[in-house]
Amino acid sequence: MSNPSPVIIEPNRPANASVIWLHGLGADGYDFAEVLPSLNLPDDHGVRFVFPHAPIQPVTINGGMTMRSWFDIRSMDLVNDVDSAGIRVSCHQVYKLIAQQRDSGIAEQRIVLAGFSQGGLIALHAGLSYDHxxxxxxxxxxxxxxxxxxxxHRQMPIFIAHGQQDPVIPFALGAQARDDLIAKGYNVAWQDYPMHHQVCVAELTAIGQWLSQVLALRSEEDSTNSEEA
Structure with a gap:
């Protein structure tokens, strides 16, 4: 059975930027579609949000149960027992999504890759291995x-956030990702919150501010003040 088309939410004006947002293990493309109002982006932001669905495949750590997954999780050793082949396959799926946005008229420098949990790993791997x-x-x-x-792409902005009480992906692994990328010279902005494996209101506000910054979004009020100055 073919994978369904991504959930796409268009802005109120013609799109001039895109966010491709990957869900976590066992979820689907609808998982984060409802959080967009909480980002508090300008009403005229022009950002298309693309929420793809991971393929349905067996996940070893869940007894081989089939579910939407970007790659296999084989054991609790998330650092050393890694499904690198599965990660590569999903990265190529993301490259195709980027190409679709590029073909629709969105420049690559106006595309953000985003993801939660397993999807966040793919966003990092795809974004840091893509040609541009x-x-x-x-x-x-x-x-x-x-x-x-x-x-x-060491100058490309990276936003990483993690829950301090995350029981699924331990906080230490998120902090290690931050430290490892900074050590390699990457431009990382870090936030952590008193939460579990989830998102919270303060985090969504920070995400909206970061997206506004990297996509140079301005509200009508900001634009008017700039013109008057």
Whole structure:
């Protein structure tokens, strides 16, 4: 059975930027579609949001149960027992999504890759291995094994956020991803929150501010004040 088309939410004006947002293990493309109002983006922001669905496949750590998954989770050793082949396959799926946005008229430097948990790992791996620098990468409640392979796009903005009490992806793994990327010279903005494996209101506000910054979004009021100055 073919994978369904992504959930796409168009802005109120013609799109001039895109955010491709990948869900976590066992969820689907609808998972984050409802949080967009909480980002508090300007009404005229022009950002298209694309929420793809991971393929349905067996997940070893869940007894081989089939579910939407970007790659296999084989054990609790999330750093050393890594499905690198599955990660590569999903990265190529993301490259195709980027190409679709590019073909629709959105420049690569106006595309953000985002993801939560397993999807955040793919966003990092795809964004840091893609041929061209994107507007940025947003990785929520995730981890980043195989960081030694990254060397591209060190100036590209990266936003990483994690829950301090996360029982699924331990906080230490999120902090390690931050530290490893900074050590390699990457431009990382970090936030952490008193929460579990989830998102919170303060985090969504920070995400909206970061997106506004990397995509240079301005509200009508900001634009008017700039013109008057």
């Amino acid at each position: 620098a994107l507007a940025g990468v947003m990785a929520l409640s995730t981890w980043c094994p195989l960081v030694e392979q990254f060397y591209l």
